Amino acid sequence: MSATADAELELFRQTVNCAAVLEQMMGGWKLDVRQSTKRALKYRRGPAEIIIVNHEGHGWWDATGSAKGDVFNLVQHLDPSLNFGQVRQVLRRFVGVTPSYPEAVRAGTGREAARPVAERWARRPRLRRGSDAWTYLTGQRALTGRVLEAAAVQDAVREGPYGSAWFAHRLNGRVSHVEIRGPAYKGSLTGGHKTLFRFRRASRAMRRLAIAEAPIDALSLAVLEDTRRTRRCASALPAVTSATTRFDRRTFTASFSS
Numbered sequence: 001m002s003a004t005a006d007a008e009l010e011l012f013r014q015t016v017n018c019a020a021v022l023e024q025m026m027g028g029w030k031l032d033v034r035q036s037t038k039r040a041l042k043y044r045r046g047p048a049e050i051i052i053v054n055h056e057g058h059g060w061w062d063a064t065g066s067a068k069g070d071v072f073n074l075v076q077h078l079d080p081s082l083n084f085g086q087v088r089q090v091l092r093r094f095v096g097v098t099p100s101y102p103e104a105v106r107a108g109t110g111r112e113a114a115r116p117v118a119e120r121w122a123r124r125p126r127l128r129r130g131s132d133a134w135t136y137l138t139g140q141r142a143l144t145g146r147v148l149e150a151a152a153v154q155d156a157v158r159e160g161p162y163g164s165a166w167f168a169h170r171l172n173g174r175v176s177h178v179e180i181r182g183p184a185y186k187g188s189l190t191g192g193h194k195t196l197f198r199f200r201r202a203s204r205a206m207r208r209l210a211i212a213e214a215p216i217d218a219l220s221l222a223v224l225e226d227t228r229r230t231r232r233c234a235s236a237l238p239a240v241t242s243a244t245t246r247f248d249r250r251t252f253t254a255s256f257s258s
Contacts, residue, residue: 012091016071017057019043019099025090026078040162040185041099052162054184057099061184063162068184117192118175124166125159127152132163136183137216147222156199157215167215169195179215 019041022029028045036042041053042063050063051074061068067077071094075087082090127133127148137143137157151157158166164182168175169192177192197215199222212218 008088011095012071012088013058015096016091016094017053017097017099018060018071018074019053019057020094020097021071021074021078021091022051022053022060023100024094024097025075035161037161039187042162052184059184117178117189120189121158121166121168121175121178126155127157127159127165131159133157133159133165133182136163137165137219140183141181141216141220142223143216143219144223144226146226147219150222151199151219154200156197157219165216167197169193169197171195181214181216 019031022043023031029043029051030045032042032044039054039056043051043053048064051060052063053060059068059070060074062077067073069077071091072084072087075090076082079090125131129145129149134148137148138145148157156168158168160166160180160182162182162185164180164185166189167179167181169177169179171193177194178189179197180187180189197218199215199218210218210221212221
């Protein structure tokens with residue numbers, strides 16, 4: 001491939017917005033303003049087709065299937081009959097084109113982000129069997145229903161948008177921070193204070209200490225330890241100074257700093 005061709009491909013990657021392609025390449029795709037954010041634009045076509053545009057317009061994924069990728073993959077996803085040369089021809093007309101989604105998406109997102117973390121947590125539905133978040137956690141993350149049911153009872157995990165899961169950090173019993181993991185997103189809510197994610201299976205004396213990097217790691221450990229009657233797992237971030245986690249009958253504490 002020539003240097004000119006390489007430069008054109010890089011131009012497409014940098015200047016073509018997946019949302020613009022969805023809106024204008026083929027008819028029928030409409031933005032779901034109420035369920036969209038600046039980081040995840042939800043487009044629908046009919047009752048069963050949903051595509052999420054993320055990474056500031058440079059990525060996308062099919063919420064009803066496994067397809068995902070960049071703008072090149074999107075064009076071929078929309079029209080599988082096109083070869084790569086034809087995909088390049090399509091993309092030339094989208095260089096620099098701005099999506100037409102309304103400012104309401106940005107305004108609405110700003111209002112939501114201004115709400116306290118605990119309030120935003122309270123607005124999300126509790127984790128339930130068979131939901132998109134449950135499917136993500138049991139499928140892609142290989143967590144068991146037994147562990148997720150315990151997490152749901154404890155209100156340690158709630159359902160986020162687009163099949164994501166929200167994990168609560170708590171301080172003195174109040175939600176202080178929320179981590180988010182999903183099929184195409186990894187991050188956290190703004191405005192929170194990172195403390196500790198806790199997962200407790202039962203009130204038994206502690207036996208062993210386990211410090212995990214993220215809530216999903218803590219829950220994964222709970223799955224592994226389930227046959228040994230795991231009692232409590234915790235994940236701590238670098239800003240946390242101490243953590244205690246429970247398993248069987250001995251107690252340990254750990255201190256660490258950023």
